[in-house]
Amino acid sequence: MKTGGTFIIAAILSLSLQAQTPVAGDDGTVRATSSSLHKAGKELLVSIGIEVTRDFLPNESMTLIPVVSDSLEHRLELPPIYINSRKQHIIFLREAGKKEKEAEALQRKNGSRQTMHYLQSVPFESWMNHATLSLVEKSCGCGIPGEENFTCIARLHPQPTPIPQLVFLTPQVETSKxxxxxxxxxxxxxxxxxxxxxxxxxxxxxxxxxxxxxxxxxxxxxxxxxxxxxxxxxxxxxxxxxxxxxxxxxxxxxxxxxxxxxxxxxxxxxxxxxxxxxxxxxxxxxxxxxxxxxxxxxxxxxxxxxxxxxxxxxxxxxxxxxxxxxxxxxxxxxxxxxxxxRVRPFTLAESRKVFTTNPKNLSLEEMFRLALASTPGSETYNQIFMTAVQLFPDNPTANLNAACIALMQRDVQTAATYLEKAPEVPETILAKGVLCFLKNNYEEAEYLFRQAQKAGLSQADNNLQLVLELK
Structure with missing residues (x-):
């Protein structure tokens, strides 16, 4: 295992704190103040901030075990966190500390507010894409481990994995509308x-x-x-x-x-x-x-x-x-x-007005230019592409671009329908790879991204990196 804070990379999997349940005493608490999971390359980074305000008895010790698990059967216990009274800390350094070199320990100084930062990394496995982080408490007052207390101090839930990159297809100019x-x-x-x-x-x-x-x-x-x-x-x-x-x-x-x-x-x-x-x-x-x-x-x-x-x-x-x-x-x-x-051609400014009054008079290429003038992913941007496929339901380019919008919204069912009418071009191969990616079919996604990469789409490079980090 690796410890330390030298991992400075873009996180692909990020999780945020949902709840903090402090372990409370009569005069204070022991609680997780901040927690996070990050997938960094082939490692999963676990970071926990601990705050202690509760006074400990002379023979009291608390063990907190970070546990990474999913909703199925996977469970991984990380090196523990020890919070000890002065007497118990001496015992820890003499005995347990020598055996558990990767454990983190804090000697409690009663009457003060103490904090500690826990950072560990473990090899990333595919099930960790849906992992949560919990703290399992073991506590006793004599230095001997007591019964496990499974009260969850911090639980984390993953945010959605980023959407791989997509490429929209530029429609041909309609010479006579x-x-x-x-x-x-x-x-x-x-x-x-x-x-x-x-x-x-x-x-x-x-x-x-x-x-x-x-x-x-x-x-x-x-x-x-x-x-x-x-x-x-x-x-x-x-x-x-x-x-x-x-x-x-x-x-x-x-x-x-x-x-x-x-x-x-x-x-x-x-x-x-x-x-x-x-x-x-x-x-x-x-x-x-x-x-x-x-x-x-x-x-x-x-x-x-x-x-x-x-x-x-x-x-x-x-x-x-x-x-x-x-x-x-x-x-x-x-x-x-x-x-x-026959409809005359329109400028971009004219197209914007016509789209709100009679979009049927616009060509597919005019709507595409209008979409490019909007903020990508905005309601207007999405509406233009979806209106285009409604007006040109059998047009391969309109179907591919509509599939891209559906994929950006994680609507795999709608995207699959549109992709059935998409043209046989590298952009479609890339979109089909994204569809497989969102369905967690990483093997097929990797194959399709490599096909798109061979066809010269640079966006496939980024998508392959995402797949390889999740496999």
Missing amino acids: IREEKGCAFIDFPVNVTAIYETYSNNTVELNKIIETINTIKNDTNVTITHISIHGYASPDGPYRLNEKLARERTQSVKEYVNQLYAFDGAHIRTDYTPEDWEGFEALLCDTTFQEKEAIIKTITSDIHPDSKERKLKKHFPAFYAFVLKHWFTLLRHSDYTIEY
Whole structure:
């Protein structure tokens, strides 16, 4: 063992005093005034400050044994601390002191306040990452060790291990920021009619959906509408040929309605149609429970002609068909629309404002620059990266950077999810190493950090040092 105070290095494991329970007498106490554990390289340093104000009887002696332990079965007793009356101290120096050269001893001088500093180091073992420090008291009045008193004078709990270094990935510049808004309008038509009646059924509300979406985009001076797409659907009831005509002409009516309201500079409206929305029918069916659900799904997904599907449903599932005719088919007559637009680039100052009003208009690279202008680890910094992955959920760079934020917050579960979509680059290898590190899988963490190190990431050097000191 080593003693002394010559260890001047950055502590990787640091623990702070949680409680001090003094050993009290009628006229004073014996207590730990300060205690700490530090991992210094391959050593664990134990430091304890002791204050004595209690007077001792002539034959009285107290032994305090520092104990390092974890919540499992590991327990390590360190060289003891002796506090002796004058008579007992003479006995200690003559007998015990020669055998226990690393023990610390104090001769009590009654009527005064005395302090002593205890410092020991022991080889570090992996279980000590979660170690606590306690003092076990043994006391007697005759120089002969008495029964152990396990009253804990000082107990220490570890602070979290530092997060290894991470590297965020810079997104590519988006040369042309193309965005889109989508919606669905359930415009109702009288039977076999293809013209739009604005006041018919709930058409005023449904047509306003399209108008409000277009207006929101047109009123944004930062964007330019490039084109609009309208896709009309008819329901599966009735002859397929008639439904094809209705879907085509009703979609054209929606296009003409929009063209009457707006003049788009350079933009055009594209249309498409689906005569019968069997896919929508299947989706509704999958979300519900019917007694013959599997047989119905088999029918509607078969390759037979749509009119034959309808006839089989009427014949074999009449109650079901009557239900969907009344409740579902109106939902399968809809017009889906997409407004595509181009967004101009923004300066850093502009990006800050746009992020609070309409972050969708920012590119991933613009949000990255905005994050770099914030304090790392701050609420704003984290929010920008997490907003980026929400707006670009399938972008590998956004997922890697979001994983880094989650790792900085020790959220290993969320980080693992984002890393599944991260790109195959050294920065991802480094982040996966940090994930293993936080899960206490040091062997895998070391392997990944070495891979990142070979790829040229200098941050891996620091991370390897952390792992090697904890193994």
